[in-house]
Amino acid sequence: MRRIWAEFRYAVTALPIAVAGLSGVGVLLVPGLTLAVVFAGLPLLAAAVSLAGWFAAVERRRQAALLGVRIGTPAGPGGERWVIGRLKHGAGWRAVAFTLLKPLAALPSCAAVLLFWAAGAAELGYPLWRHVGGLTQVWGGLPLDTWPRSLLAAGAGAVLLACAPWAVRGAILLDRLLAGALLTPAKGDERLRHLERTRTQAVDDAAATLRRIERDLHDGAQARMVAVTMDLDTAGRLLEDATQLDRARELLDLARHNAGAAVGELRDLAKGIHPPALDHGLDTALATLAAARGGIPVEVSVDLPERPGRAGESILYFCAAELLANVFKHSHATRAVIEVRGTPSALVLRVHDDGYGGAATTPGGGLEGLAARLRPVDGRLTLTSPPGGPTTAVVELPHRR
Template sequence: MRTTGGTTAEKPDAPSGETPGGAPAGAPGDASDDDRLPSPRLAFGSRTWQEIAHLLANLPVSIFGFVYVVTMVSTGSALAVTVVGLPLLAGGLLGARQLGKLERARARSLLGLRIDEPSPLPVRRTGFFGWLWSSLKDPVGWRTVLYDLIRLPWGVLTFTVTLTSLFVLWPVLPFIARGLTNVDRAMVRGLLSPSDELERRIAELESDRGVVVDTAAADLRRIERDLHDGAQARLVNLAMGLGLAKEKLLEGQADETVAAMVDEAHGEVKLALQELRDLARGIHPAVLTDRGLDAALSSVATRCTVPVKVTADLPSRPAAAIEGIAYFTVSELLQNVSKHSGARSASVDVWRTDQRLLIQVQDDGRGGARLDGGTGMAGLADRLGAVDGLFVIDSPPGGPTTVTAELPWRDRQDDPAH
């Protein structure tokens, strides 16, 4: 009932089967709209379409990978008795690594799967045969080969099921796609991701072992060169001079010439002894063995061309190997200060924090020091890295320069050498 202009009027009843608004029962305006079932043709989200695209791409990708690895393995194995077989197989494994990298990228973009890249092959400096051996026993390459071999039947299955579901099983296709791609994710995690931290650590240790071997070989060559060009040459000259002096004495020519020759030989002896002392100090200084790192660093600081303040806060002595690396690191850094920095002063601080030995060398020079600057910094970084150490340079143009080195601490009483 409604009132208009003071008159009361009756609203006609709605016909049977209609709503008060005149619409048929069940029409879009009916309040029961919210209770109706959605359309059976589902609206897929972007993730579902990405999974479908991944499953449809499985077939061409798996065919390519299968053909590649079968051709590579069969050809390399068949030619293994020749000179090109093993290098071909090694190159094929490197190519398999790249296929694995592409598969990981495809899984990241279409499946949202985030996994770390496996460790690269360790860099070896032992020439062709070192590279060949590292490549042939590469576990990442061989796992990728296995992945590509088992993917062909799986690629055929996923392509067929997904394509059929697009036309026949549309309502449940998202669930099918999710189930199939979960298997894909498991395959990628199991065969294309780093197996565990042990594999990464083994690769690092193999690389570090190569660095240690190369550094030791370089040190031996340096010692040989120093002996040949230094003390050995002086001792040869000394022997020749003394021989001539002896002949003149036997001839009765004991004059000022013989005295001068003997005096020159005496000078050569002193220089040869000094060079031998320096060489021995370069191998392992006696002061380091006898008195420890504090005294040895103070000694090396006196040979620097700028004043150096040394501060060592060590409650005990570390293992001899760690002590030696710390000494030679500081020695090399102070040589760089003398030769390249243009500094007026420098400082060396050594201390222990938990199970780490920290070294910091600072100077107020011109700065600009870099690992690739040709001043031996890269060699120091390699030497520290070989024992799980760290090496950090902070050297802006104009200075100052701060070099921080960190070494693992091992107690001296635990050192097998003591």
């Protein structure tokens, strides 16, 4: 019932809004085209494009709220001057075409409302308003002036009302097709929006990585090296006093320990930026990663026609590390497989285990974070993990041209 009422409201309001859009855009478009030859009409054309874009946005919201149809929003006109930006905006001109054609698409839905809802309600109530108003309806020369004949009209009204939801839904299809053809963002617009989102995400990820490195250096290696410096200074002073030699040796041992720990932390930090094992190739790095984990056997298979770039190797390595960590932590698997292969268009990493399954890319989880880190490079994570297992995660990383 809620859907029927929503579609009814959409159909009733479609034509008035369409006529308003046509009138507003037409008032700007006609003189704009007429005066465009002397450039005086260009601001009017830009205003028409802008107004049409507003009506297109209204239509997107209406279809989303009343029909449950989600239409993507195209990228804006860019950072050029107001007039030039809108005159060059392809999505804006498609919105102009939509606004001009919308009244034609809205006519069937309006007619369906009048023919089925309004006429059906009138026919269903004919016995009552004939009795009250004394008006007699005539069908093909047959006056409906008796109660049995009045009930015939009421029956026809009931049939019209029963068919009304389907008739309106079918008539609205033309609106949906027109909006899908002209208001859906073009492939280039979608690509631009994707690049804008991923660029922002990449900047945020880079800033977060720099903050993490700074924090690790400040709280780890830097603090230890400060302690080493202080211990060495104190030990130097104590060495001047023969009675404090034991204490000086203790401080030197502590300084040696802290220096070793700082070196280890710096080595771990460097591995997090670029694993040294990758210098010998992805197959060696993944074999080292699998051996270092231990616990369950991990089979590694790398089949690449040529060695990928350093960036691609690094991304695949860290994806494999994250996915393998999930296998060891959560899967209760007895074996796992890491496969890397190349296709004409992408590098493909596949991590498979025979564990319990049930893995999912939940918001804030590690797999969702992994998928988010892949988006800036057009990568994609596909997860198959039914309850009871097995689990297969596939990372696809397009070749960089």
